[in-house]
Amino acid sequence: MSSPFAAVALAITRGFLRDRTALFFAIVFPLMFLVLFGGILTDRGQPQVEMITVGDIAIFEQLPPGAKAAFDDAFDVRPLGDLDAAIAEVRDGDADVAVVMEGRELVAHYTQTDQVKAAMTQGALAAFVNGANLAAAGAPPVVELRIEAVEDDSLETIQFVTPGLLGWAVAMSAAFGAAANLQGWRQSKLLRRLQLAPVAPGTIVGARVVVTVLISLAQMAIFLGLATGAFGLQLSGWWWLGIPLLVAGTLSFMALGLLSGALAKTQEGAVNMANFLVLPMAFLSGSFFPLDGAPQWLQMVSQALPLRHLNDAMLDVLVRGQGPEAIWIPLAILLGFAVVVTALAARLFRWDGE
Amino acid sequence: MTAIEVRDLVKRYGELAAVDGVSFDVAKGEFFGILGPNGAGKTTALEMIEGLRQPDSGSIRLLGEPVWPRNAALLPKMGVQLQTSAFFERLTAREQIRTFAALYGVAERAADAWLERVGLTEKAATRTEQLSGGQAQRLAIACALVHEPEVVFLDEPTASLDPQARRNLWDLLSGINDSGRTVVLTTHYMDEAEALCDRVAIMDRGQILKLDSPSGLVRDLEAPVRITVAPGGVSLGEAAEIAGVDHAVEDETGLVLSTRHPAGVLTELAERGGLDGLQVKAATLEDVFLDITGREYRA
Ligand SMILES: Nc1ncnc2c1ncn2[C@@H]1O[C@H](COP(=O)(O)OP(=O)(O)OP(=O)(O)O)[C@@H](O)[C@H]1O
Ligand SMILES: [Mg+2]
Numbered sequence: 001m002s003s004p005f006a007a008v009a010l011a012i013t014r015g016f017l018r019d020r021t022a023l024f025f026a027i028v029f030p031l032m033f034l035v036l037f038g039g040i041l042t043d044r045g046q047p048q049v050e051m052i053t054v055g056d057i058a059i060f061e062q063l064p065p066g067a068k069a070a071f072d073d074a075f076d077v078r079p080l081g082d083l084d085a086a087i088a089e090v091r092d093g094d095a096d097v098a099v100v101m102e103g104r105e106l107v108a109h110y111t112q113t114d115q116v117k118a119a120m121t122q123g124a125l126a127a128f129v130n131g132a133n134l135a136a137a138g139a140p141p142v143v144e145l146r147i148e149a150v151e152d153d154s155l156e157t158i159q160f161v162t163p164g165l166l167g168w169a170v171a172m173s174a175a176f177g178a179a180a181n182l183q184g185w186r187q188s189k190l191l192r193r194l195q196l197a198p199v200a201p202g203t204i205v206g207a208r209v210v211v212t213v214l215i216s217l218a219q220m221a222i223f224l225g226l227a228t229g230a231f232g233l234q235l236s237g238w239w240w241l242g243i244p245l246l247v248a249g250t251l252s253f254m255a256l257g258l259l260s261g262a263l264a265k266t267q268e269g270a271v272n273m274a275n276f277l278v279l280p281m282a283f284l285s286g287s288f289f290p291l292d293g294a295p296q297w298l299q300m301v302s303q304a305l306p307l308r309h310l311n312d313a314m315l316d317v318l319v320r321g322q323g324p325e326a327i328w329i330p331l332a333i334l335l336g337f338a339v340v341v342t343a344l345a346a347r348l349f350r351w352d353g354e
Numbered sequence: 355m356t357a358i359e360v361r362d363l364v365k366r367y368g369e370l371a372a373v374d375g376v377s378f379d380v381a382k383g384e385f386f387g388i389l390g391p392n393g394a395g396k397t398t399a400l401e402m403i404e405g406l407r408q409p410d411s412g413s414i415r416l417l418g419e420p421v422w423p424r425n426a427a428l429l430p431k432m433g434v435q436l437q438t439s440a441f442f443e444r445l446t447a448r449e450q451i452r453t454f455a456a457l458y459g460v461a462e463r464a465a466d467a468w469l470e471r472v473g474l475t476e477k478a479a480t481r482t483e484q485l486s487g488g489q490a491q492r493l494a495i496a497c498a499l500v501h502e503p504e505v506v507f508l509d510e511p512t513a514s515l516d517p518q519a520r521r522n523l524w525d526l527l528s529g530i531n532d533s534g535r536t537v538v539l540t541t542h543y544m545d546e547a548e549a550l551c552d553r554v555a556i557m558d559r560g561q562i563l564k565l566d567s568p569s570g571l572v573r574d575l576e577a578p579v580r581i582t583v584a585p586g587g588v589s590l591g592e593a594a595e596i597a598g599v600d601h602a603v604e605d606e607t608g609l610v611l612s613t614r615h616p617a618g619v620l621t622e623l624a625e626r627g628g629l630d631g632l633q634v635k636a637a638t639l640e641d642v643f644l645d646i647t648g649r650e651y652r653a
Contacts, residue, residue: 007456011442011449018444018481184443192406193440197457198429 004199008207016177016215025176026215027222030169033288034223037165038158038231048076049121052086054100059132067131074124097121159234162227163242163314164287169223170216170246171253171282171307175274177212178257183270186261186351209254216250217243224318236321242314245327248334249310253278255341256306262349281305286312306337355382356415357505357536358403363412365398372398374560376412380538382504385531387551388540389639395560396540397437400509403538404434417504430458433503435494437510441482447493448478451500458501468496472526488519492526505536512546524549544639556643563646568639575645577637578612581619584631585609588623596622 002010016022053060063071078095080086086098087109096117097110108125112118185191194204220242227233257274264270282288284298285307291299302308313330316322358380365373373395380386388396401407403414405421405428414421419428441450448469455465469475472492477485485493491511498506511527512520520543527550531537541547547554548568555565564571578600585608594602598615608631613619616634623629644650 002456004457004459007453011445011453014445014449015443187438188443189436189438189440190442192401193434193436194457195406195424196404196429196432196434197454198426198459199457 004197005203005207008199008204009211012181012208012211013214016211022173022176022180026169026173026219030165030172030219031222031226033168034162034165034227034231037161038227038233049074049097049117049124050095051075051077051121052080052089052095052098053077054080054083054086054098057099057101057106059106059129062132062135063128064135067128071124071128074120097125099125156232156234158227158231159319160290160315161288162223162233163318164285164311166220166223166246167249167285167307167311167314168278168282168287169219170250170310171256171278173215173219174212174250174253175257175260175278176271177215178208178254179260179264179270179274180257180267181208182258182261182349183264183267187267192351209251212254213247213250216246220246234319236317236319238317238321238323241317241324241327245310245313245317245330245334248331248338249306251338252306252310252334252341255338255345258345259341259348262345278307281307284308285310306334309333356380357382357384357417358386358538359413359415360399360403361413363399363402363414364410365395365402365407366410371560373402373409376557376560376562378555378562378565380536382536383531383534385528385537385550385552386539387547387554388538388557389542389544389547389554390540390557391542394542394557396542396557397509399557400507400538400540404432404507430501431504433498433501433506435491435498435506435508435511437513439482439490439494441490441494441497444481444483446479446481447474447485447489450482450493451497454497455500460501465500468500469493472496486519488515488523491515491523495526495530499530503535506530506538508537508539510540510542512541512543520546544643548639554639556639556646558643558647564642571639571642572637575637575642576614577641577645578614579616579637580633580635581611581613581616581623582607582631582633582635583609583611583623583628587628587630588626592626593623593628598622 060071060077080089080098083098083100086095086100089095090098090109090111093111093113097108099106099108101107106125106129108121110118110121182191185194195201224233224235224239228235256277257270260273260277261270264273284291284302285305286302287307291302294302309330313327316326356379358378360379361377363373363376364371376395376399388399390396398407402409403416403421405414405416405424408422416425416428417431419425421428442453445453448466451465451469452462455462466475466478469478472495474489474492474496477489482490482493495508495511498508508527512523515523524546527537527539539550551568553565553567554571555562556571557563564574566574585604588609590602590604590609593599593609593611596611596619598613598618599611600614601612603610609628611619620629620634623632
């Protein structure tokens, strides 16, 4: 004999796990986006320069280890025996630059067709040649350049999309689950039936909340696991601060679902309404692409959305390495949103469909 | 001992008085039926007695206690099957009844025993969505009874079942008050009320028109018994002459005689050798309904 709380929680969990549509929208569908953004579009950040080398080019081989890594990042190198053939390839656009040593000169043949790459090639080659000259002279460098990333742009695509897509996935399943439950249980009169069982309403509500939160955490585990394992997501040391954030976010999305359930007349209506709320919210909250380019008024609107605050805070703690100070305000906003919207839903809820 | 005491119950929805001044008592151990056509107010009355809806006026006592607002002390003593099958989604029959059992603090063994008792052991691993209408009703009844309540409310347990399934369910239902349990059942099937209930309240348009045992209701009606015999035995003229026959007609099925003294008429017919194809039809609750409302009963 299990406790009423455990029995209801188990019943809800079974209902969820056996609902293929719900599972698809909670897990598979958002993961498809993760694979799409993280796996396929991930290398767009920095185009490599395709370089053909003709003959031995000593300075490239003698680069110190640090410079060697930078060089490999910037250039995709392949050797070719014949200079004319190499230049022909550059002209045809099959390569960006062909380099050859002529005595003490490093000669680079490139085309101006792609100006960005041309500039990159020039700058990078000049830097390597200067570096090689200095190293050969044995003089210690007077000034050293150290580069540190500060901008979001420096985040790899996967770093950026994982928190946003996770937020969207959690918003969908929490809101849909709450909406479908409230309407479905009302229509089937299960809510009435449970009212007549000797259990406090808090037990039923609590079971539903606990199951939804566990589903969210499972989504988080799957998302972060896949993104780290397969797409090279680098989690910051504070990533676990995402757990309280996600719990608070889940509560506010459940509240949205309850509101949909209270407003709609049928279960389909409730799920559609939840969809109607969640999808635009996901776009406006930067779940799919950054909002940096969006107009100011849109940014303002998005501040009213719980997912916006969840996404920003998740990005801060999961990948930007910010600590506890980054989550207090979003936590307060998310919980406040949950309380206000749940109260509104409770006011609007009607037992009878009419 | 009274189990349920209802006085002057009223519930309005806007202009409509769904329940309009209903009073009755149900004794402990009684099988009580509320019979009426669609929209009569049966569900509304029942849900007020269960404590799910607040009456506009009137009083209700269940086992001596008020039911509104939600009376936690009463909940374990009552079992409820609502008009729709209120189940958790995507659970099997066994999971379903075990969940309800847990809500009432009842062991799984007892839940499984009820599954057996309503004949669903074979369907224990079937999802409730895939049960037939009759099986789902059995499960709903078992879920209502799993904690052995003193009073059971069943709202149209046989609605939307085919005649065979209805009769199967009657066997189950007639057994559930053997142990002295009080049962309140709503139905719009006359034959069901006749077959199952100790007393029946006939309800229409929010009011109780008559309340008595099924046989008492029919007896009060003093409606004639209809005797039908095959054509050719006795002539129409001959039949009309028999003492006690109020009315005689001949139609394609044979000779139809109305009488309030069936014994004498049958003896006379027998003496004349006119009993071939005999059918005797007593008045039913349908005739009672027609008599009090002037309307044909349409379930
Ligand atoms: N929540 C409600 N709001 C408005 N009207 C209602 C509501 N519930 C019931 N009614 C109306 O009250 C009347 C009685 O309904 P009720 O459900 O009690 O009938 P019933 O006898 O149970 O009918 P059925 O045999 O179809 O179940 C109907 O006319 C119905 O439309
Ligand atoms: Mg009804």
